[in-house]
Amino acid sequence: MRYSNATNYALHTMVHLILQPRESLVGVQELAEMQHLSPTYLSKILTKLTKAGLIESTPGAKGGYKISRTKHEISFLDVIHATEGDTSLFDCSIHHEGCLIEKVMWQAEENMKSELKSKLLIDIAKEAESKQNGMATGRFF
Amino acid sequence: MRYSNATNYALHTMVHLILQPRESLVGVQELAEMQHLSPTYLSKILTKLTKAGLIESTPGAKGGYKISRTKHEISFLDVIHATEGDTSLFDCSIHHEGCLIEKVMWQAEENMKSELKSKLLIDIAKEAESKQNGMATGRFF
């Protein structure tokens, strides 16, 4: 059981976008080169992020992507939900009344989600910026 | 991202075994019928549990499986590790120095594991027994 690579790409993309000057647009070409990905593949991930309302896209020449206006509320969980979906990790299709197994598994997952919800991308991005490490400069790889 | 079915089967098997009289053996045939599985398939899962030291097997006629002697210490996490392995959910192969993304993802996963570690199978089993629900009677399905 592992997060898909798409989640990794999405997180890096979001951190990069959130560090851009306000209202400036970044094209998929640049985002893909940064992560050594094919533009069309990353495009699919960006579309998911757009549909989830985390970023906004502008088509046409000089178009591209920018972080949505709610950027100060975007958490790790938001990004993960956009790429991985929101189905439960433990998904027994039967759902017996008062199942104790589901109760434990769901509570554990909730603990993880709670942490991912409390961590905002903007905080991570700012910290990376102050440290001047790869995350801030865009040189992840 | 989802737990494999094997984890589900393993958990049900463990709960069933933990409720058996001390030292009594249960064959894979019975365990498989209970969950509507083929014996050879469940056998692979049982072998994992055996190698993880959670249960003990006895080959030959009248053989079968029983819970290990450490049953009062077996947690949900133990069972999950036996079936899913112990690799991290977020596994970026690069590991940049001081990566803030990994830090968040790992902490979140740790919160989930911590919960799964604190929940013991024996407690769940006893509670199910007292409630006389499907988990105690072996009628999960």
Next chain:
DNA sequence: TCATTAGAGATATAAGGAGTCTCTAATATC
């Protein structure tokens, strides 16, 4: 008009999950 860019759709490839079949090894019972 034309170059540029996002987005949708079909398709291809690889990997892993789920499950079956067959053979071997060990053990109790007769």
Next chain:
DNA sequence: GATATTAGAGACTCCTTATATCTCTAATGA
């Protein structure tokens, strides 16, 4: 000792999903 029973290992099939590419369409600035 012969036989039935049971765990376990290995090869194999089938199916789903992740990953990725290619091509076409739509929108937009210059």
